[in-house]
Amino acid sequence: MKLSSDRQTTLAGAVSLQGIGVHSGNRADVTLQPADPGTGIVFTNRNPQTGSEVEFPAHWRAVSATALCTVLGDPKAGGVSTVEHLMAALRGLGVDNAIVEMDGPEMPIMDGSSDAFVAAIDSVGLRRQQAVRRYIRVKKAVRVDQGSAWCELRPHDGCRFDVTIDFEAEAIGRQSMVLDLSPETFRSELSRARTFGSVQDVKKLWSMGFALGSSLENSVAISDGKVMNPEGTRWRDEFVRHKMLDAVGDLALAGLPFLGLYRSYKGGHRMNHAILVELFENAGKDAFEIVEGAFERTAPALMDMPMLAVAQGAS
Numbered sequence: 001m002k003l004s005s006d007r008q009t010t011l012a013g014a015v016s017l018q019g020i021g022v023h024s025g026n027r028a029d030v031t032l033q034p035a036d037p038g039t040g041i042v043f044t045n046r047n048p049q050t051g052s053e054v055e056f057p058a059h060w061r062a063v064s065a066t067a068l069c070t071v072l073g074d075p076k077a078g079g080v081s082t083v084e085h086l087m088a089a090l091r092g093l094g095v096d097n098a099i100v101e102m103d104g105p106e107m108p109i110m111d112g113s114s115d116a117f118v119a120a121i122d123s124v125g126l127r128r129q130q131a132v133r134r135y136i137r138v139k140k141a142v143r144v145d146q147g148s149a150w151c152e153l154r155p156h157d158g159c160r161f162d163v164t165i166d167f168e169a170e171a172i173g174r175q176s177m178v179l180d181l182s183p184e185t186f187r188s189e190l191s192r193a194r195t196f197g198s199v200q201d202v203k204k205l206w207s208m209g210f211a212l213g214s215s216l217e218n219s220v221a222i223s224d225g226k227v228m229n230p231e232g233t234r235w236r237d238e239f240v241r242h243k244m245l246d247a248v249g250d251l252a253l254a255g256l257p258f259l260g261l262y263r264s265y266k267g268g269h270r271m272n273h274a275i276l277v278e279l280f281e282n283a284g285k286d287a288f289e290i291v292e293g294a295f296e297r298t299a300p301a302l303m304d305m306p307m308l309a310v311a312q313g314a315s
Contacts (some may be wrong), residue, residue: 003169004294006098008131009036013124017116019108022082022195023068023221025212028108030086035097036186037131040255045102047078058087060253060276066269068205070250075105080108085195088120088249089117091257092186095126096133096269097115112194112218114245118187132292138260140287144274149298151275156261163244164265169198170225175240179249190248192234193241196220199228247272254280256290 004072017033026315032253041058056062056073064079065071070087073079080102084223090098092114110116179185197214199221205211235241250272256262264271279287288293 006131006133008037009126010037010097010129011095011121011124012127014121015124017108017110017120018115019110020213021106022109022112022213023077023211024139025108026104026106028106029103030107031101033099033101034127035099037129039097039099040099041087041095041100043072043080043083043100043102045078045080045104045151048105049077049118057255058253059255060082060280061271063273065251066273068110070253070269070273079105080107081105084246084249085110085112085232085253086117086249087246088186089114089191091248091252092191093121093126093183094257095120095121096257109195109213109218112220113242114186114191114195114249118191122297133168133254134290135291136254136256136260136288137289137291138257138258138279138287139289140283142269142275142278142283142287144278146271146274149264149268149271151262151264151271153258153275153279154261154263155210156259159259160174160259160261161244161247161269162261162263163240163247165240166266167239167241169222171222171227172196173240175237177237177240181290181304183252186248188240190245191243193236193238194218194220195242196222196239200225208214215238240258243267251276259291 011032014031014033018029021028025263042055043058044053044055047054055162062072063070064074069082070084070293071079072083074080085179086107097171138153138155141152141154159181161181162178166174177191196219202214218231220233251262254276
């Protein structure tokens with residue numbers, strides 16, 4: 001069986017979202033624009049120091065910080081933080097080319113998941129382009145260890161995520177999930193999973209001037225081992241689903257969709273970036289290859305990628 005979507009895609013129209021930045025608490029706006037074949041995902045923002053427009057690709061080489069979220073470029077000079085939820089939505093739905101127009105240093109956090117970005121993309125749909133889609137195929141296993149935590153990329157016929165988390169908090173504990181990524185599975189299993197954290201940690205971040213926009217409206221809060229949100233969690237294992245969502249977004253910074261198996265234990269933004277560095281800089285050229293078009297695969301769990309509101313033709 002072959003993937004039916006062997007062509008690149010872009011948005012069928014422009015769409016805007018408004019929200020707040022999770023760290024500043026200030027209003028944050030973003031507009032997603034269609035882009036030409038081969039563009040990839042490109043961010044544009046205004047440098048507050050010079051007033052000039054800054055443009056940079058959504059690429060692992062542009063990552064400047066991974067402590068609290070994934071940051072591209074220098075936020076003081078036009079960079080953008082908390083890009084992972086948007087990047088997950090773009091990669092999860094199969095968007096190859098788009099311009100992301102920003103008006104400040106943070107992406108809007110929305111409800112803490114990718115749901116609003118998925119809805120925005122759906123509202124305009126996708127357009128198939130004439131250029132052939134390219135993939136990064138993992139050919140050799142690469143791994144990064146940090147204490148008891150680790151993550152790895154391995155050869156696999158398709159795109160699979162295998163994530164395990166292990167927290168002391170009773171509400172979380174040890175959770176595992178395996179998912180073959182497709183637009184269907186991203187929508188139904190990952191897109192609505194929200195970010196989470198302990199109330200004690202958030203209070204510490206507040207004292208340092210971070211997480212000023214964090215609330216029960218955009219995160220799952222844990223206190224004394226219990227979920228504080230009145231509505232509870234969207235899934236019993238929403239926590240590992242969100243960690244997998246983050247991994248989809250962070251690995252989208254490879255620049256192309258990948259064919260392989262991603263596995264992690266106690267992973268996070270820092271390790272997701274580290275595994276890309278390991279693959280592209282340290283493992284050698286025989287660790288991966290760039291392939292084009294439809295590819296053979298046999299895994300029955302992987303479904304053909306549908307096109308959402310697709311309009312035929314080049315852009």
